[in-house]
Amino acid sequence: MRLELVRCELDPPPNFKGFLCLKYLNLQQVLIPPDDIECLISSCPLLESLTLSYFDSLELTVRAPNLKYLILEGEFKDLCLANTPLLVAISVAMYMTDDIAEHFEQSSSCNFDKFLGGVPKLERLIGHIYFTKGSSNTSAATRAPDLQFWDENFSTDCTLRQLKTVKLTDVSGVPHEMKFIKFLLEHSPSLEEMSITPSLYVTEGRLNMLIDLVSFRRASPQASIVFIHEPA
Secondary structure, eight states: OEEEEEEEEOOOOTTOOOOTTOOEEEEEEEEOOHHHHHHHHHTOTTOOEEEEEEEEEEEEEEEOTTOOEEEEEEEEEEEEEEEOTTOOEEEEEEEEOHHHHHHHHHOTTOOTHHHHTTOTTOOEEEEEEEEOTTHHHHSTTTSOOOTHHHHHHSOTTOOOTTOOEEEEEEEOOOHHHHHHHHHHHHTOTTOOEEEEEEOTTOOTTHHHHHHHHHHSOOSSTTOEEEEOOOOO
C-alpha cells in the first residue's frame, strides 16, 4: 500500500489509528503539524519507505521499526531515529539558513548520536547541505566552536558496521563538517567508498580540505575517498 501527497494540507482526526498496511509514504510540501507527522509515522507499523520533502524548521523523531529507506529534504532543526533498527539507506538534503546554523551551534539537544546511533544496519548514507543567505561564509558555520561537542555527543560505542557507501555533496570544509567526516571514517569498519563533492563556492580551501581528508584514520582497510572536483 502506497500513499503520496503533494502540496496539500493534512489534518488527521483525533481518533486516527493510522494505516496498518501502509509500506510507502511520500509527503511533499504538505502542511501538517510536527506532532501529527510523528504520530502518522509511528501508526504505520509496516512502513518501509519514508520521504519527507520541503519541510521548514522541523524537529522530528522517527519511530518506525520496519523502515528501510529514509529520504528527507528541507530545514531540520533536530532529527532523532528512535526506533529504526532496519534502516539500510538514508538520504538527507538539508537547507542550512543562518537561523538553523545558529541553532545547531547553541542547542545542547543537537546530539548526532540520536541520528546515527540507532541504525546498526545502515549501508548507504547520502548527505547534501545547501547553505543559503551566506550562512556558509558569515554565520556560525565558519566559526570554530568547541569541537569537543563531537566527543561529548557521540558515543564511542556508535559503530556503523554495515555502512558501505557515503556520498556528501556541497561540502564547504567548515570544522563541524570535517569532524563529521572524520567520525564516519573512524566508525565504519565496512566502508568501501566515500565520495565528497566540495561546494562550488569553495575554491581556495579545496587543497587544505583534501589534505585533511587523506590524513584521517579509517576503520575500514578497503575504504577509498573519492574527491570530486567540479570547476566553478
